[in-house]
Amino acid sequence: MTRMAATRDGYGQALLDLADNPKVVVLEADLGKSTKSLHFRKAHPERTVSCGIGEQNMLLVGAGMAASGYIPFASTFAIFTERAFEQMRNGVARPNLAVHLCGSHGGTHTGTDGSSAQSIEDLAVFRTLPNVTVLHPCDDVSTRILTTRLAGTKSPSYMRTARNKTPVLYDDIDPDSIQIGKGIELKDGNDVAIIACGVLVSESLKAADMLMQEGINASVIDMHTLKPLDGQLVDQMVERCGAIVTAEDHNVIGGLGSAVAEHLVANKFAPLEMVGVPDRFGESGQADEMLDVMKLSAKYIVEAAKKAISRK
Amino acid sequence: MSKSIADLEEIARKCRVEIVKMVHRAQAGHPGGSLSEIDLIAALYATRMRIRPEQPDWDDRDRFILSKGHASPGMYAVLAEMGFISHEDLKSYRVLGGVCQGHVDMKWCPGVDFSAGSLGMGLSFGMGCATAARLDSSERRAFVMIGDGEMQEGSVWEAAMAAAHHELGNLKVILDRNRIQNDDFCEEQMRMFDIPAKWKAFGWNVKEINGHDMTEVMEGLDFLEAPENCNGPSILIAHTIKGAGISYMENNPSFHGAAPNDEQFHQAMVELGEVEA
Numbered sequence: 001m002t003r004m005a006a007t008r009d010g011y012g013q014a015l016l017d018l019a020d021n022p023k024v025v026v027l028e029a030d031l032g033k034s035t036k037s038l039h040f041r042k043a044h045p046e047r048t049v050s051c052g053i054g055e056q057n058m059l060l061v062g063a064g065m066a067a068s069g070y071i072p073f074a075s076t077f078a079i080f081t082e083r084a085f086e087q088m089r090n091g092v093a094r095p096n097l098a099v100h101l102c103g104s105h106g107g108t109h110t111g112t113d114g115s116s117a118q119s120i121e122d123l124a125v126f127r128t129l130p131n132v133t134v135l136h137p138c139d140d141v142s143t144r145i146l147t148t149r150l151a152g153t154k155s156p157s158y159m160r161t162a163r164n165k166t167p168v169l170y171d172d173i174d175p176d177s178i179q180i181g182k183g184i185e186l187k188d189g190n191d192v193a194i195i196a197c198g199v200l201v202s203e204s205l206k207a208a209d210m211l212m213q214e215g216i217n218a219s220v221i222d223m224h225t226l227k228p229l230d231g232q233l234v235d236q237m238v239e240r241c242g243a244i245v246t247a248e249d250h251n252v253i254g255g256l257g258s259a260v261a262e263h264l265v266a267n268k269f270a271p272l273e274m275v276g277v278p279d280r281f282g283e284s285g286q287a288d289e290m291l292d293v294m295k296l297s298a299k300y301i302v303e304a305a306k307k308a309i310s311r312k
Numbered sequence: 313m314s315k316s317i318a319d320l321e322e323i324a325r326k327c328r329v330e331i332v333k334m335v336h337r338a339q340a341g342h343p344g345g346s347l348s349e350i351d352l353i354a355a356l357y358a359t360r361m362r363i364r365p366e367q368p369d370w371d372d373r374d375r376f377i378l379s380k381g382h383a384s385p386g387m388y389a390v391l392a393e394m395g396f397i398s399h400e401d402l403k404s405y406r407v408l409g410g411v412c413q414g415h416v417d418m419k420w421c422p423g424v425d426f427s428a429g430s431l432g433m434g435l436s437f438g439m440g441c442a443t444a445a446r447l448d449s450s451e452r453r454a455f456v457m458i459g460d461g462e463m464q465e466g467s468v469w470e471a472a473m474a475a476a477h478h479e480l481g482n483l484k485v486i487l488d489r490n491r492i493q494n495d496d497f498c499e500e501q502m503r504m505f506d507i508p509a510k511w512k513a514f515g516w517n518v519k520e521i522n523g524h525d526m527t528e529v530m531e532g533l534d535f536l537e538a539p540e541n542c543n544g545p546s547i548l549i550a551h552t553i554k555g556a557g558i559s560y561m562e563n564n565p566s567f568h569g570a571a572p573n574d575e576q577f578h579q580a581m582v583e584l585g586e587v588e589a
Contacts, residue, residue, distance in 0.1 A: 046447075
């Protein structure tokens with residue numbers, strides 16, 4: 001039986017892993033129970049700063065602490081990180097202060113809270129900021145490893161995590177194989193490459209199984225880092241498969257699909273089909289229902305793969 | 313602390329000369345708010361800030377955060393006076409590649425602790441510096457200068473509430489209450505009502521002074537440093553005059569963000585005692 005877990009739990013665990021470093025501090029905006037920073041707060045209240053329901057202040061408190069030698073990890077819902085976008089832009093990214101922002105509950109997979117809580121644009125907006133690394137891991141194991149790696153970087157980051165559980169893919173993996181900026185090839189095929197992030201990585205593996213039953217052999221890439229994009233791996237997929245599909249629980253505008261498209265048009269080219277939220281807001285629904293409503297689930301990835309192949 | 317009131321007034325006068333020169337040379341910039349803040353910043357740096365100009369990134373330095381970062385000529389003039397940058401550097405104000413960027417920038421100018429330019433951000437950053445100092449068990453303080461128009465930004469009040477909640481006695485704010493913002497008088501743009509009462513209600517220690525009377529400025533800085541006011545954050549509300557020291561700029565909203573022409577520049581130098589009439 002596949003273990004199921006939410007990426008936000010990996011984030012919470014990573015903060016505890018990092019606690020031995022006395023410079024690591026946690027900033028909260030009244031959602032620590034949800035983003036899972038609460039475990040750090042319980043263990044290290046003296047290094048946890050409550051900013052109340054004030055995301056703009058939180059980001060800049062982080063900037064001030066980073067400028068004073070600390071390594072701040074700030075979290076809230078993905079949607080509310082956007083409220084502090086300009087603070088991230090002017091106060092964090094511009095002076096290149098290593099504040100690590102985590103937006104949990106990203107995407108329509110967030111579910112029944114409805115469209116106000118389902119960020120579909122966070123990856124796009126933070127990807128536009130110079131100096132900012134943008135991550136969206138697919139399981140709790142990789143989230144934990146990537147979060148701990150962030151503490152060793154010298155620039156700011158945005159990481160999206162998800163509220164709901166998805167299949168765990170990396171139990172027993174060698175941690176060295178999970179590195180910021182390096183995509184992971186989960187399945188090796190040569191007819192089409194599915195490049196996915198977050199909750200759609202496991203959907204992409206399902207899609208690859210479905211394709212295999214039809215004799216189509218797909219590669220599946222976990223592109224957990226959207227920026228900097230692993231362009232070398234994209235080039236390899238273009239050469240080997242000649243057709244690309246991207247899959248993300250995010251607006252088709254500006255996210256992983258756009259990042260891959262930006263790379264393709266300037267490098268080795270292949271037809272690209274983008275599976276993503278079709279430029280519309282969500283609604284209340286269960287996580288799996290939302291993937292169908294938004295045309296993101298495995299069967300839609302299969303359709304996109306066939307279309308991409310037909311365009312070769 | 314050995315500087316006399318007359319010494320401080322002379323430092324501020326010299327800084328005013330540099331402010332007008334910078335803005336005139338660039339034919340752009342913000343003279344009004346630089347001239348309203350200058351007595352306060354000059355006195356703060358000359359008598360209170362624990363800093364090492366030869367080592368601008370000294371960990372245990374006090375931080376100064378100019379949240380109203382458009383009023384950068386005032387800060388650059390003081391940094392030159394203190395030796396962080398040279399007077400020659402002041403000529404780089406708003407010039408490509410210059411250390412004196414349009415708005416103060418920590419990546420460009422030695423002695424600048426905060427990259428400003430977007431109002432409402434400095435107090436939060438200062439709260440971060442103060443929180444870090446407390447975690448380090450350091451005596452260093454975070455001084456933040458904000459403008460009155462800036463208080464219309466909601467995030468200022470997020471920070472005000474949070475700093476009081478965390479009882480950050482090492483966080484000291486100076487409000488440059490010059491009553492004018494970009495488009496017009498603050499009172500026309502957004503009425504402020506009772507500013508001291510607002511800050512008191514948010515849990516801050518509050519004192520009001522005349523921000524151009526150097527004796528009162530020193531009393532105000534004493535207030536910010538007084539042990540009895542280190543139980544939580546404190547704010548010095550300094551009543552100032554936009555454009556203070558140059559007759560045609562004083563209380564004139566046009567000089568929030570406009571440079572003097574050659575004739576006006578000459579008049580300013582006369583009024584500041586730099587040249588004969």
